[in-house]
Amino acid sequence: MSEATLLEVRELQTEFVTEEGIIPAVNGISLHVSKGETLALVGESGCGKSITSLSILGLIAEPGRVTGGKVLLEGRNLLHLSRKEMRRVRGQEISMIFQEPMTSLNPVFTIGNQIGESVRRHLRLNRKQARAKSVEMLELVGIAHADKVVDYFPHQLSGGMRQRVMIAIALSCSPKLLIADEPTTALDVTIQAQILELIARLSKTLDTGVILITHDLGVVAEMADRVAVMYAGEIVEEASVEALFEQPLHPYTQGLLKSLPSIEGLQDELYSIPGTVPNLLDKPPGCLFAPRCPYADGLCATVRPLLEERRDQHRVRCHHACKEERL
Amino acid sequence: MGKYIYRTVLQIVPVLFIISLIVFILVHVTGDPVNLMLPDTATPEEREILTAALGLDQPLYIQYGLYMKNLLSGDFGTSFRYNESALPIVLERLPASFELAGAAMLIAVVLAVPLGILSAVKRNSLLDLILSSISVLGKAMPNFWVGIMLILLFSVSLGMLPVSGRGTLQHLVLPAITLGTGVSVEMMRLIRSSMLEILGQDYIRTARSKGLWETVVINKHALRNALIPVVTITALQLTNLVSGALVTETVFAWPGMGQLLVQAVYTHDMAIVQAAVFVIALMVIFVNLASDIVYGLLDPRIKYR
Numbered sequence: 001m002s003e004a005t006l007l008e009v010r011e012l013q014t015e016f017v018t019e020e021g022i023i024p025a026v027n028g029i030s031l032h033v034s035k036g037e038t039l040a041l042v043g044e045s046g047c048g049k050s051i052t053s054l055s056i057l058g059l060i061a062e063p064g065r066v067t068g069g070k071v072l073l074e075g076r077n078l079l080h081l082s083r084k085e086m087r088r089v090r091g092q093e094i095s096m097i098f099q100e101p102m103t104s105l106n107p108v109f110t111i112g113n114q115i116g117e118s119v120r121r122h123l124r125l126n127r128k129q130a131r132a133k134s135v136e137m138l139e140l141v142g143i144a145h146a147d148k149v150v151d152y153f154p155h156q157l158s159g160g161m162r163q164r165v166m167i168a169i170a171l172s173c174s175p176k177l178l179i180a181d182e183p184t185t186a187l188d189v190t191i192q193a194q195i196l197e198l199i200a201r202l203s204k205t206l207d208t209g210v211i212l213i214t215h216d217l218g219v220v221a222e223m224a225d226r227v228a229v230m231y232a233g234e235i236v237e238e239a240s241v242e243a244l245f246e247q248p249l250h251p252y253t254q255g256l257l258k259s260l261p262s263i264e265g266l267q268d269e270l271y272s273i274p275g276t277v278p279n280l281l282d283k284p285p286g287c288l289f290a291p292r293c294p295y296a297d298g299l300c301a302t303v304r305p306l307l308e309e310r311r312d313q314h315r316v317r318c319h320h321a322c323k324e325e326r327l
Numbered sequence: 328m329g330k331y332i333y334r335t336v337l338q339i340v341p342v343l344f345i346i347s348l349i350v351f352i353l354v355h356v357t358g359d360p361v362n363l364m365l366p367d368t369a370t371p372e373e374r375e376i377l378t379a380a381l382g383l384d385q386p387l388y389i390q391y392g393l394y395m396k397n398l399l400s401g402d403f404g405t406s407f408r409y410n411e412s413a414l415p416i417v418l419e420r421l422p423a424s425f426e427l428a429g430a431a432m433l434i435a436v437v438l439a440v441p442l443g444i445l446s447a448v449k450r451n452s453l454l455d456l457i458l459s460s461i462s463v464l465g466k467a468m469p470n471f472w473v474g475i476m477l478i479l480l481f482s483v484s485l486g487m488l489p490v491s492g493r494g495t496l497q498h499l500v501l502p503a504i505t506l507g508t509g510v511s512v513e514m515m516r517l518i519r520s521s522m523l524e525i526l527g528q529d530y531i532r533t534a535r536s537k538g539l540w541e542t543v544v545i546n547k548h549a550l551r552n553a554l555i556p557v558v559t560i561t562a563l564q565l566t567n568l569v570s571g572a573l574v575t576e577t578v579f580a581w582p583g584m585g586q587l588l589v590q591a592v593y594t595h596d597m598a599i600v601q602a603a604v605f606v607i608a609l610m611v612i613f614v615n616l617a618s619d620i621v622y623g624l625l626d627p628r629i630k631y632r
Binding site for chain 2: 057086089091092095098100103104107108117118121122153166
């Protein structure tokens with residue numbers, strides 16, 4: 001770990017207790033983010049991306065619970081903090097942007113109120129200062145007539161505007177880490193680019209570390225410095241964005257990349273990875289991806305592979321990773 | 328907003344007209360006041376004289392026309408029992424009814440809001456189970472029974488509070504509790520379910536992600552939203568408060584409009600019944616208007632045009 005490491009997650013375990021049994025939604029995730037760096041967390045729906053981020057923030061609600069691992073923010077284990085201390089971390093040191101801008105803002109309070117309560121709580125500003133800060137933040141995220149919009153209610157804004165407001169709230173206390181959970185999924189394509197560009201620009205200016213959760217590999221290529229690919233609650237591959245796109249080592253990552261539509265060469269049908277994600281209540285004993293993997297053999301079916309560094313800063317969880325390079 | 332209120336007030340006119348019609352019909356199909364006013368020994372001549380004096384020998388539509396004409400001038404007729412104009416008698420009882428209803432509402436809100444929130448926040452806990460059981464029990468116990476039990480316990484056995492009547496604050500305690508708890512159990516269930524729905528919303532997660540105190544998340548972000556449906560439904564609950572007041576006032580001999588109305592129905596004192604029903608209808612309409620206004624204040628998405 002370099003000195004600039006901001007967040008380090010080690011062997012994080014989060015489980016959900018259900019009537020059918022215990023679901024290990026996040027199973028031994030390890031990742032790290034440096035200052036000013038953007039880490040993309042990629043995977044299909046239900047692979048545990050959002051649960052990972054909520055676990056980092058300590059926002060896992062019943063019947064879920066974090067059962068193991070460490071979440072180190074500048075060396076301090078967040079999992080050991082009291083609720084009170086954790087509340088100080090949330091919003092001030094780590095903040096989060098959610099997927100649904102339409103429902104993530106409280107409909108009965110003004111924009112200014114919702115930005116303001118964050119800065120009043122964490123930066124101890126008074127009402128007047130909080131309002132000025134709110135206007136300043138709205139201007140920062142590129143909202144015109146910020147001094148008017150500050151008195152608007154969420155329903156008076158479009159989805160893209162609301163997401164800008166969410167970003168304004170998230171960045172208002174200059175957090176060290178920003179977690180953006182599919183921030184553009186619910187937005188129009190044209191707005192998506194603006195929002196992503198905004199997050200990228202602000203994180204560079206403020207030297208904020210970013211965890212970008214997405215299932216959109218196009219967004220990853222555009223935004224991320226490093227990528228961690230998740231599958232069924234585990235990280236299966238982690239590499240720099242260049243390495244991952246040039247030479248994906250895990251068959252799941254290869255499948256994801258292959259299923260991207262390409263401009264060159266007309267395809268009749270998009271590639272899709274055969275099979276479905278395994279039931280987490282009844283995991284296969286070996287590699288979790290084995291039932292869907294074209295290269296799976298007897299070893300894969302019985303022995304769980306470890307996440308190993310196969311190349312410089314390129315880790316992969318696959319028995320046959322080196323073989324697949326050639327494929 | 329002003330326009331909305333103006334239009335709503337205009338809408339009251341046809342509503343009142345329909346209510347007057349219903350009251351008129353009900354009064355005329357439920358019995359003959361002449362039978363009640365005269366002793367059994369009265370001669371047919373005496374009956375005819377009284378019938379004519381009351382205008383009851385006229386055809387129904389003429390009677391209705393007369394009734395409407397009087398109504399428009401605020402005259403609900405003369406009470407057979409008090410031999411006075413009906414409306415002032417009814418209005419005279421209003422302060423007592425307001426006093427009871429206000430105290431009951433206060434008790435209902437003071438109990439229902441915190442307990443409903445607590446029940447939702449501690450969902451599925453032992454506390455929630457106990458509160459839910461109490462609210463089901465409260466709903467199952469009729470007002471008159473609760474009233475009688477309270478009288479037996481606090482007035483008869485313990486001698487702490489007066490049995491009935493109005494005057495001091497002590498007189499108010501038992502009827503207000505009887506009426507208030509009845510309304511509050513329903514309200515508590517509403518607040519609980521409304522809060523539960525709100526607590527699952529995305530913006531509650533946003534509020535928590537900002538590191539706000541849990542009390543701020545609950546009492547500001549959740550409660551303000553949860554109150555929106557509660558206000559509307561509480562206004563509809565007003566009918567329960569009115570009907571509950573009829574029973575409660577009777578049980579405690581509380582000299583309010585409810586007691587007056589019940590007695591008037593017993594004695595077929597139709598002028599009083601008409602006036603009382605009319606006043607109640609007006610009150611219900613105005614409370615609904617007020618709840619619309621509060622609704623607009625709570626929820627900025629609502630715009631009245």
